[in-house]
Amino acid sequence: MKTSVFAFGTRRAQRAHAVVLLALAASIVGSGVAAAIVGGFRINLTPSEPLGLWRIVALDRPAAAGDLVFICPPQTPVMQEARERGYLRSGACTGGVAPLIKTVIAIAGQHVEIGASVTIDGRAIASSDLAERDGKGRPMTPFAGGIVPGESVFLHSPFRSSYDSRYFGPLPTSGILGLAQPVLTYVP
The missing domain is CATH 1.20.5 (Single alpha-helices involved in coiled-coils or other helix-helix interfaces)
Structure with missing residues (x-):
């Protein structure tokens, strides 16, 4: 058996x-x-910056033009609409959104002009043309431009479809988590 x-x-x-x-x-x-x-590690799954593993490095000085930063967006009507449209991912920032990875291109006191593209103090910013519509055909409303207020930064990504200050305007520096340092990333 x-x-x-x-x-x-x-x-x-x-x-x-x-x-x-x-x-x-x-x-x-x-x-x-x-x-x-x-x-302080984060995974970036958006094409605004290279995909992969990033680290948040403490910023022990005021943010400066050229800094690549992680920043939590404030809970404003513009950001709430961005969340509803799916531009912001879920994460640990207030309002349940993920921090953004963007480059600071203007700081307090600098003049931002928005036309077909962006200029800072009269200097054209490369790869800053605006999209009239998002990927689903919805109209995109550009920021009106003006002087960056105190304790704020104007942010940019060279990725054409990036949702950045071209559309939501300057963000408060109080939302900056630190510098964004790539650890293991790739550009698809």
């Missing part, structure tokens, strides 16, 4: 082992994600 014995015992025992292993794997992944977030 043949008897069948499973490597891990009965089917019930096999299922119990599988549940325990699955729970352990989920715990390890969850702990890794939590440690990465606490350690």
Whole structure:
């Protein structure tokens, strides 16, 4: 008479082992994600900057033009509309959105003009032409332009479809989490 014995015992025992292993794997992944977030690491899944793993590095001075920063957008009507349209991803910033990765192109006191493209203090910004419509055909409203207010920055990404200050205007420097440092990234 043949008897069948499973490597891990009965089917019930096999299922119990599988549940325990699955729970352990989920715990390890969850702990890794939590440690990465606490350690200042973020994953960028938007084409505004290279995709992949980034690190937030403390900024121990005022933000300057040319700085690539992580910044939490404020909860304003413009940002709420951006969230509803799907321009902002879910994340840990106030309002449940992910921090943006953008380059500071103007600081407080500088003059921003918005036309077919952006100029800062009369200097044209490369790759700054505006889109009239988003990817779903909805109209895009550009920022009116003007002087960047105190304790604010004007942000840009060279990616044409980027949602940046061309549309939402300057953001308060209080939302800056730090400099954005690529760790393991690629451009698709």
